[in-house]
Amino acid sequence: MGDDATTAETHRSGFACFVGRPNVGKSTLTNALVGEKVAIMSSRPQTTRRAIRGVLTRDDAQLILVDTPGLHRPRTLLGERLNDVVRETFNEVDVIGFCLPADEKIGPGDKWIARELSEARAPVIAIVTKVDSVPKARVAEHLMAVSELADWAEVIPVSAVEDIQVDVLADLLVKYLPKGPPLYIDGEITDEPEDVRVAELIREAALEGVHDELPHSIAVMIEEMVEPDSPEATKDVLEIRAQLFVERDSQKGIIIGHKGERLRDVGATARAGIERLLGRRVYLDLHVKVAKEWQRDPKQLGRMGF
Ligand SMILES: Nc1nc2c(ncn2[C@@H]2O[C@H](COP(=O)(O)OP(=O)(O)OP(=O)(O)O)[C@@H](O)[C@H]2O)c(=O)[nH]1
Numbered sequence: 001m002g003d004d005a006t007t008a009e010t011h012r013s014g015f016a017c018f019v020g021r022p023n024v025g026k027s028t029l030t031n032a033l034v035g036e037k038v039a040i041m042s043s044r045p046q047t048t049r050r051a052i053r054g055v056l057t058r059d060d061a062q063l064i065l066v067d068t069p070g071l072h073r074p075r076t077l078l079g080e081r082l083n084d085v086v087r088e089t090f091n092e093v094d095v096i097g098f099c100l101p102a103d104e105k106i107g108p109g110d111k112w113i114a115r116e117l118s119e120a121r122a123p124v125i126a127i128v129t130k131v132d133s134v135p136k137a138r139v140a141e142h143l144m145a146v147s148e149l150a151d152w153a154e155v156i157p158v159s160a161v162e163d164i165q166v167d168v169l170a171d172l173l174v175k176y177l178p179k180g181p182p183l184y185i186d187g188e189i190t191d192e193p194e195d196v197r198v199a200e201l202i203r204e205a206a207l208e209g210v211h212d213e214l215p216h217s218i219a220v221m222i223e224e225m226v227e228p229d230s231p232e233a234t235k236d237v238l239e240i241r242a243q244l245f246v247e248r249d250s251q252k253g254i255i256i257g258h259k260g261e262r263l264r265d266v267g268a269t270a271r272a273g274i275e276r277l278l279g280r281r282v283y284l285d286l287h288v289k290v291a292k293e294w295q296r297d298p299k300q301l302g303r304m305g306f
Helices: 003-010 026-034 082-091 108-117 136-149 168-174 194-207 248-254 258-278 299-302
Strands: 012-019 052-057 060-064 094-102 124-130 154-157 219-226 240-244 282-290
Touching: 003 194, 012 168, 026 052, 026 060, 026 168, 026 282, 060 168, 082 108, 094 108, 094 154, 094 168, 094 240, 124 136, 124 168, 154 168, 154 194, 194 219, 194 240, 194 258, 240 248, 240 258, 248 258, 248 282
Parallel strands: 012 060, 012 094, 094 124, 124 154, 240 282
Antiparallel strands: 052 060, 219 240
């Protein structure tokens, strides 16, 4: 009785992302929240398709910090909007942390992000970062200015470097997560073999935008990863050869796209993710094959490592 039942009923789990201009302390804060064990990887498709920056696992909650790719104020087209990926991320997470450093005045970039965030589905916590770097009076002034910028769910001053209020921020983020069991078993995230994570990134890229047409009919097999200094190498970067399996010719057509355009995009997206995951340059050789009814064929499944 007691603890387990209570924990199961009150446990919260979900996703958060940090946004803000470059250099405002997002990475440092992520590390302070989750410790040094930051794993960058693709996530399970049933949860979110974003790269994970870190997971904070406590008895009462699990907070998964996901990456927000490329939040840049457009300089060219006046009134251009956020790209879809960023907006999608805002709609997938349960809570957003908007970082504004105490040692810099609120600028046009911050105002632009604030406006974009006002359309996000998730509640936004305004985080005043680096409070250790300025006098208290300045922090107070900045907090006022930030509060007036928009109608935030919360406003909180923190210092990741001096560990000021980082645990309070964790509590605040957790407060906005839905009730539910942990989504990741601790350790699972980093223990996966590299090729499985690489395959998952390719699969994710292939499914991007075509979920309904190709629900589960895609499998990826990594044939080889060739180091540049090995005798088989033909490139001076890590060469990855992968097969993408679909069940039907029509699905192959969808993946490849008109004149191979879609497959090129899939390759480019997957390669970018893989390069970030592995922290090195990669050449990705991707082929699509029809493996009919592979999901029902044990031999094929075996070959694909299922
Ligand atoms: N004094 C102080 N400096 C900090 C704090 N947090 C981050 N910094 C410094 O601010 C700089 C930028 O921090 P990052 O965490 O890399 O910022 P970021 O927002 O992730 O930057 P991008 O990756 O460029 O978007 C680094 O030099 C950090 O050491 C803090 O709490 N206090």
